[in-house]
Amino acid sequence: MIRKKFHFSNSSVNYYFEGRISQIRQVVGAAKTIFITDENVFAAHGKQFKNRNVIVLKAGEEHKIQAAVDSVIEQLIEMEADRKTVLIGVGGGVVTDITGYVASIYMRGIVFGFVPTSLLAMVDASIGGKNGIDVGVYKNMVGVIRQPSILLFDPSLLQTLPDDEWRNGFAEIIKHASIKDGTMFRQLEQNDLKFYQKKKKELSALVQRNALLKTRVVQQDEFEQGDRKLLNFGHTLGHALENQYDLSHGQAISIGMAYASKLSQKLAGLQNADRVTGLLSKYGLPTFTEFDRDKVINVLKMDKKKTKDSINFILLEKIGKAFIKKISIQQLYENL
Numbered sequence: 001m002i003r004k005k006f007h008f009s010n011s012s013v014n015y016y017f018e019g020r021i022s023q024i025r026q027v028v029g030a031a032k033t034i035f036i037t038d039e040n041v042f043a044a045h046g047k048q049f050k051n052r053n054v055i056v057l058k059a060g061e062e063h064k065i066q067a068a069v070d071s072v073i074e075q076l077i078e079m080e081a082d083r084k085t086v087l088i089g090v091g092g093g094v095v096t097d098i099t100g101y102v103a104s105i106y107m108r109g110i111v112f113g114f115v116p117t118s119l120l121a122m123v124d125a126s127i128g129g130k131n132g133i134d135v136g137v138y139k140n141m142v143g144v145i146r147q148p149s150i151l152l153f154d155p156s157l158l159q160t161l162p163d164d165e166w167r168n169g170f171a172e173i174i175k176h177a178s179i180k181d182g183t184m185f186r187q188l189e190q191n192d193l194k195f196y197q198k199k200k201k202e203l204s205a206l207v208q209r210n211a212l213l214k215t216r217v218v219q220q221d222e223f224e225q226g227d228r229k230l231l232n233f234g235h236t237l238g239h240a241l242e243n244q245y246d247l248s249h250g251q252a253i254s255i256g257m258a259y260a261s262k263l264s265q266k267l268a269g270l271q272n273a274d275r276v277t278g279l280l281s282k283y284g285l286p287t288f289t290e291f292d293r294d295k296v297i298n299v300l301k302m303d304k305k306k307t308k309d310s311i312n313f314i315l316l317e318k319i320g321k322a323f324i325k326k327i328s329i330q331q332l333y334e335n336l
């Protein structure tokens with residue numbers, strides 16, 4: 001296990017790379033610990049929770065809602081959780097988002113940590129301190145920014161992750177490569193999903209590289225005034241599609257990235273949008289879907305990143321380098 005400490009504006013986070021979930025006991029120490037997980041992770045890794053206080057949530061984005069928060073709070077009270085209790089979210093992004101949010105409001109905030117179990121949570125959702133829930137069709141409408149104290153990475157947990165969820169994780173990895181890391185982009189082009197599923201060392205290195213990439217971006221701009229916005233590459237349209245159609249987050253942002261890359265070729269001189277679409281396809285992600293322009297534009301108008309009649313859109317100048325461009329809703333509509 002390799003420990004690295006990262007400082008954010010008003011807290012620091014201990015990252016444990018190449019760890020094992022069983023080592024969480026030694027990391028947390030003597031504090032009373034309550035684990036929060038979901039039913040799938042509990043079913044796949046039940047023995048890790050033996051003799052532990054554990055709250056098991058229903059799995060899936062549709063349960064990342066206030067009702068789940070209420071239920072966790074009730075169970076915490078029942079378990080007599082107090083200000084010294086540590087909450088550890090063991091799961092995908094749904095579990096980490098709910099855990100971080102509850103820990104931030106329960107008794108005005110208690111210590112929390114994550115053991116991300118999905119690829120997406122390892123490279124993205126567990127990092128950066130954004131925690132929250134959905135309200136109706138609006139994703140992450142309610143929440144807080146507060147950093148976990150502990151992040152333990154155990155890539156061996158991914159052995160039970162369904163292939164579709166691997167692909168969702170790779171959507172965020174390809175996003176990172178596209179906006180910040182041309183070298184990683186080329187590595188991804190040379191390998192494929194099966195390669196990373198088989199090669200433990202390479203997978204662990206990839207997880208680490210992505211976790212560090214996101215960490216650096218967040219450290220430089222924790223409250224999303226500038227560079228952190230680049231992480232929204234593919235997400236503006238992606239979120240709108242995800243809310244309207246039966247697409248996973250990874251599929252939706254994959255289509256969003258394909259669209260943003262084509263727009264980058266049109267408006268920002270990107271030479272090779274086809275390399276982005278090619279890489280997404282290589283990792284089993286869609287790059288196109290039929291959608292209703294008006295419906296999608298209506299959701300975009302409600303997007304948090306929108307100001308008045310324009311929207312901050314993330315485009316690529318080249319592979320590995322992104323920038324923010326203000327685009328009018330009208331211009332976007334015409335290009336959909």
Ligand SMILES: NC(=O)c1ccc[n+]([C@@H]2O[C@H](COP(=O)([O-])OP(=O)(O)OC[C@H]3O[C@@H](n4cnc5c(N)ncnc54)[C@H](O)[C@@H]3O)[C@@H](O)[C@H]2O)c1
Pocket residue numbers: 038039040041044059060061064091092093094095097117118119120121124125126127128129130131132139140157158159160161162165168249
């Ligand atoms: N806070 C942030 O900064 C941030 C960033 C990106 C995404 N997110 C959020 O993360 C969520 C998506 O995360 P996700 O893709 O991990 O979704 P998820 O938590 O729904 O997990 C995906 C599925 O995989 C299952 N699963 C997870 N780990 C497993 C394992 N090891 N073995 C078997 N099954 C496993 C889960 O039960 C679930 O069915 C969204 O709600 C999104 O908004 C948050």
Ligand SMILES: [Zn+2]
Pocket residue numbers: 124172235249253
């Ligand atoms: Zn995302």
